Amino acid sequence: xxxxxxxxxxxxxxxxxxxxxxxxxxxxxxxxxxxxxxxxxxxxxxxxxxxxxxxxxxxxxxxxxxxxxxxxxxxxxxxxxxxxxxxxxxxxxxxxxxxxxxxxxxxxxxxxxxxxxxxxxxxxxxxxxxxxxxxxxxxxxxxxxxxxxxxxxxxxxxxxxxxxxxxxxxxxxxxxxxxxxxxxxxxxxxxxxxxxxxxxxxxxxxxxxxxxxxxxxxxxxxxxxxxxxxxxxxxxxxxxxxxxxxxxxxxxxxxxxxxxxxxxxxxxxxxxxxxxxxxxxxxxxxxxxxxxxxxxxxxxxxxxxxxxxxxxxxxxxxxxxxxxxxxxxxxxxxxxxxxxxxxxxxxxxxxxxxxxxxxxxxxxxxxxxxxxxxxxxxxxxxxxxxxxxxxxxxxxxxxxxxxxxxxxxxxxxxxxxxxxxxxxxxxx
Amino acid sequence: xxxxxxxxxxxxxxxxxxxxxxxxxxxxxxxxxxxxxxxxxxxxxxxxxxxxxxxxxxxxxxxxxxxxxxxxxxxxxxxxxxxxxxxxxxxxxxxxxxxxxxxxxxxxxxxxxxxxxxxxxxxxxxxxxxxxxxxxxxxxxxxxxxxxxxxxxxxxxxxxxxxxxxxxxxxxxxxxxxxxxxxxxxxxxxxxxxxxxxxxxxxxxxxxxxxxxxxxxxxxxxxxxxxxxxxxxxxxxxxxxxxxxxxxxxxxxxxxxxxxxxxxxxxxxxxxxxxxxxxxxxxxxxxxxxxxxxxxxxxxxxxxxxxxxxxxxxxx
Numbered sequence: 001x002x003x004x005x006x007x008x009x010x011x012x013x014x015x016x017x018x019x020x021x022x023x024x025x026x027x028x029x030x031x032x033x034x035x036x037x038x039x040x041x042x043x044x045x046x047x048x049x050x051x052x053x054x055x056x057x058x059x060x061x062x063x064x065x066x067x068x069x070x071x072x073x074x075x076x077x078x079x080x081x082x083x084x085x086x087x088x089x090x091x092x093x094x095x096x097x098x099x100x101x102x103x104x105x106x107x108x109x110x111x112x113x114x115x116x117x118x119x120x121x122x123x124x125x126x127x128x129x130x131x132x133x134x135x136x137x138x139x140x141x142x143x144x145x146x147x148x149x150x151x152x153x154x155x156x157x158x159x160x161x162x163x164x165x166x167x168x169x170x171x172x173x174x175x176x177x178x179x180x181x182x183x184x185x186x187x188x189x190x191x192x193x194x195x196x197x198x199x200x201x202x203x204x205x206x207x208x209x210x211x212x213x214x215x216x217x218x219x220x221x222x223x224x225x226x227x228x229x230x231x232x233x234x235x236x237x238x239x240x241x242x243x244x245x246x247x248x249x250x251x252x253x254x255x256x257x258x259x260x261x262x263x264x265x266x267x268x269x270x271x272x273x274x275x276x277x278x279x280x281x282x283x284x285x286x287x288x289x290x291x292x293x294x295x296x297x298x299x300x301x302x303x304x305x306x307x308x309x310x311x312x313x314x315x316x317x318x319x320x321x322x323x324x325x326x327x328x329x330x331x332x333x334x335x336x337x338x339x340x341x342x343x344x345x346x347x348x349x350x351x352x353x354x355x356x357x358x359x360x361x362x363x364x365x366x367x368x369x370x371x372x373x374x375x376x377x378x379x380x381x382x383x384x385x386x387x388x389x390x391x392x393x394x395x396x397x398x399x400x401x402x403x404x405x406x407x408x409x410x411x412x413x414x415x416x417x418x419x420x421x422x423x424x425x426x427x428x
Numbered sequence: 429x430x431x432x433x434x435x436x437x438x439x440x441x442x443x444x445x446x447x448x449x450x451x452x453x454x455x456x457x458x459x460x461x462x463x464x465x466x467x468x469x470x471x472x473x474x475x476x477x478x479x480x481x482x483x484x485x486x487x488x489x490x491x492x493x494x495x496x497x498x499x500x501x502x503x504x505x506x507x508x509x510x511x512x513x514x515x516x517x518x519x520x521x522x523x524x525x526x527x528x529x530x531x532x533x534x535x536x537x538x539x540x541x542x543x544x545x546x547x548x549x550x551x552x553x554x555x556x557x558x559x560x561x562x563x564x565x566x567x568x569x570x571x572x573x574x575x576x577x578x579x580x581x582x583x584x585x586x587x588x589x590x591x592x593x594x595x596x597x598x599x600x601x602x603x604x605x606x607x608x609x610x611x612x613x614x615x616x617x618x619x620x621x622x623x624x625x626x627x628x629x630x631x632x633x634x635x636x637x638x639x640x641x642x643x644x645x646x647x648x649x650x651x652x653x654x655x656x657x658x659x660x661x662x663x664x665x666x667x668x669x670x671x672x673x674x675x676x677x678x679x680x681x682x683x684x685x686x687x688x689x690x691x692x693x694x695x696x697x698x699x700x701x702x703x704x705x706x707x708x709x710x711x712x713x714x715x716x717x718x719x720x721x722x723x724x725x726x727x728x729x730x731x732x733x734x735x736x737x738x739x740x741x742x743x744x
Contacts, residue, residue, distance in 0.1 A: 096712075258602045427493065
């Protein structure tokens, strides 16, 4: 009897967390659009996936929020710091418990799901024109043509390469399309006498496979979803070819799925174990800290097949639809979306500021990879585009991996993923 | 006569109960019951509020489409159909069974072996007991981080050891071949401490006279182990088995840190899929259905084991 009860209770304990979410009052459906006509005052909370660590906290609370307080003395901001890995869970539990933060940072692709469910409040269109934004930077901040967020910082996925390896091999410059990429990668791959890989010609796997595949999908003129987000478009020849390219390069021996590095460790490019790699613009900060001698040896380019494409991730700032002090929350959103705050946030984490006016700033001009990304924002493409994105995004990487490790073909993996995405969209 | 009749009068039913001891016993029993209920009440309330209500809510929500943001919508058994039709959740079920199959019996055997060794007059046995038990009281996150370093393909201890013997390095956590065995190894290592402790306690409570009698009868140490020790340890074995199975089916944090369920879902588990459904994908109703499936798994396994082993009654 004792053991049966124990097993019963233990098993049920597993579902407790999810159920606790289920017991709570919903806050999103049918929530009225925030009224911001009153004065900016009261206590608000800010769920923040930026300003990490002690220096980040000092930057935000010791600098930015002090300025905010001077401007809005009747608003008190409590900051809840998190990282990107936990941001989604924090929002879920906040929504479930009715304690959704008044102001929240969101990732690219997240606006349609939250706006669709009325969890975040629309912003006035005037905020989209007060500073200079590239259209493609603002695109992920909108849903159904309405502005729901302000972009703060961008994290772009670019291609970096070792100039010294290129020179040694007599290669003039970066590849112009996938065919050239494959040839150059084969040429730059180095194996020792017993066939062990010493240097991969190309490392596409050091960034998230989802983001890498999306970059190649966009570079092959493919799309993820239709404009209304209701139709899957990535199950196209372009999408299959993007995944097939990785399989082909693994088969060539010029790419290796196991050739990855943990976060914070020197990248394969820094270690010299790859000649070309997909990377993030924050590589420059990593080089400054770990291998300053390599800075001049690393070049960057935007690769595409039928057209250049650079994946644009990033962090946006949005206002909860259920905020009890919407005027105060709106004031904080506007403040954090201003150039001063954006520049500080970008500098703190080595990201690209979302406002094009900041191209001339000392920070951008002092960071060649950030400047490179900012100059190429017209080629930037974003993931997401459907209200079902939060579910679909979780499935992309493991499903693509099944093809990479040989469990199914690229065609089968993309078809499976399309089925998952169709089901998710059908449930909306 | 008067002497004889007096006891009869005492034994006869009385119409004046206030003077008899029975009601006093009844009041005392009632008081004891009330005291018992008062003492149980906090635990009962705790179980009702924090376990009972969520359990019922989970069961109800498992029949709804619920995403936290909008009101639950009744959809019948669709979530259950989705769960059994979902190849990734099915993979999670299979992986959970594989993980439990390897971690539970292997860890139990090793734990028993260690307990038998530590039950002897070993020098510094307290030190050994502590060493074996330490992984149990160390946070799983810390354990996983340490093993991440051990498994690191370039600078990890394991590949350094292989290299010393001239063997090729392996990608322990990013290979579809090695990821699951690597996770299982950590699971076994981490789970040995508590099992060992329970077995050690059970071993130290075994009756010595039975062994003395067996020795007098000429039974060898091996015969004593199989004919006496193992049967006498049955209640402990049942307890260790059930708690180990539950623990194996709850494996989550190791996966979260070591592999994130990959590569290609080769190490995902039922609990990990429940977590992803609820907190990453906003499919709370679906996650509840997955939780109920997991509960049924555990219930069936526990009842089957109870039936097979005669429970924890300790029949010898």
